[in-house]
Amino acid sequence: MLGVATVNAQSDTVTIHSQDIAAPYKVENVTIKDLNGVPTPIPQFGEKNLLIFYVDPDSYLRGGRNKRLSDELEENKRAEGPAIHAFGVMNFPDTGLPKKFLRSIIRKRIEKNGATILEDDQHLLRDGWKLGDCNNCFAYIVVSKEGELVYVAKENLDEAGLENFYNVIEKYRK
Template structure:
């Protein structure tokens, strides 16, 4: 009788664990989900709201400061393209909550990074000190990753990945942007040279 009770408890626990994992997987952000704007912070720790959501095709970089170069290839590839500013917006939101470093130091260092090139000098960079993005958009765990999110002008997710993009995924995201705006232009090498310091 005791063994039957133990087996019954084991089956219940296994079933509960399986259901919990499946529910968690289903609730994670995916293509086709719709997102709304989220209250976050800017680089000076002032109130800010995620711009572009529901208005423009929006590309969001959400890096953990511990993994600043995980999607460097993607960033370099997307910088080779010009899209209409009235239809497209790209920016970063630094995931401060998953870093062991003090928020003030990360904000300062991020301001310095923007000085690497003329193209990055005007880049919009916001911060998320308390996992506001992860909670609002059900992204799942973003610790030690450099997630990439692309949404259309209605706020519908076209692409989401918390981790390094493959070359195929890089091409897919750039093509999704090109297909979602009225025009696109790939910079020539000469045009790219104008952004160098």
């Protein structure tokens, strides 16, 4: 389902609309893994606002609008700022592709852009944060530095959704 955020710049609030996720709500840091299988907590949790790309590898390899948006964010630096940390988490349980193959693709991307990409091999992030079904999704998640999940979009964003997404990012990146 699509989580749509509406930003009211005058009152400095973000309102979340979602059919399957009632946000904002408090989340706890969870321990997932790095690409070597070493347990690691969510980086910068509680220190910075987070933009997390929670990706089913099948969705990533298919391409589509959200992958293009991810590439665009990387190029135009709109997800960067002193108050935000952006990174990816691969949702491994929802793919049938071999982890070794996926890790090689991920490592090439890291070499290209210096990104942080972790893996969730047991749905720990999905279940810990009550994200619901993320199979075949390229999800965008924003968590405030106070530990509140404030935005989730799990489907391809249309033009209005993109505008709302960029408004949310602007609010949390400065």
